[in-house]
Amino acid sequence: MIEYRTGNDLDLDEVVEVYVESTLGERRPVADRERMAGMLREANLVVTAWDGQRIVGISRSVSDFHYATYLSDLAVRLSHQKRGIGVELIRRTQRAAPLAAVILLSAPAAVDYYPRIGFTRHESAWILRPGEELRG
Ligand SMILES: CC(C)(COP(=O)(O)OP(=O)(O)OC[C@H]1O[C@@H](n2cnc3c(N)ncnc32)[C@H](O)[C@@H]1OP(=O)(O)O)[C@@H](O)C(=O)NCCC(=O)NCCS
Numbered sequence: 001m002i003e004y005r006t007g008n009d010l011d012l013d014e015v016v017e018v019y020v021e022s023t024l025g026e027r028r029p030v031a032d033r034e035r036m037a038g039m040l041r042e043a044n045l046v047v048t049a050w051d052g053q054r055i056v057g058i059s060r061s062v063s064d065f066h067y068a069t070y071l072s073d074l075a076v077r078l079s080h081q082k083r084g085i086g087v088e089l090i091r092r093t094q095r096a097a098p099l100a101a102v103i104l105l106s107a108p109a110a111v112d113y114y115p116r117i118g119f120t121r122h123e124s125a126w127i128l129r130p131g132e133e134l135r136g
Helices: 012-022 033-042 085-096 113-117
Strands: 002-006 045-051 054-063 068-076 101-103
Touching: 002 085, 012 033, 012 054, 012 068, 033 054, 045 085, 054 085, 068 085, 085 101, 085 113
Parallel strands: 068 101
Antiparallel strands: 002 045, 045 054, 054 068
């Protein structure tokens, strides 16, 4: 029985463990505790999935609750994948801000996941990475 909770008052070590055990940790700064703490603290829409006392999945977003929700990280422990937890985390994220579009950048391992569950590919998404210089 999986339970879902909303909120970012979570144990950082447990959250980092979910990132690592889902494999998303390979693409996130899990070794930088301060940065991970900031990512968790400043996110304003975090949904977690629990199996008993253990966090088994997380959806971490920044939302204005009126127009756009940026879903930055979605991770489900390998031991709990393919049971519908990822979809349910996104469904609850969307429901928390029903007027807002859910926007994300897919990790390579999940490029087939998002179209499968109902996302539409956006052909004009653009990114300015930290430290990249604007021209003009
Ligand atoms: C991507 C991820 C969050 C999906 O979570 P999940 O709980 O396993 O997914 P769900 O159970 O909700 O899957 C729903 C459907 O998509 C399918 N699916 C799951 N992962 C998939 C993938 N990577 N590619 C394609 N389809 C996938 C499932 O088989 C399921 O199909 P079904 O309904 O026909 O059975 C999880 O695999 C994960 O944590 N991956 C590693 C981290 C990552 O890449 N995160 C995305 C960052 S943008």
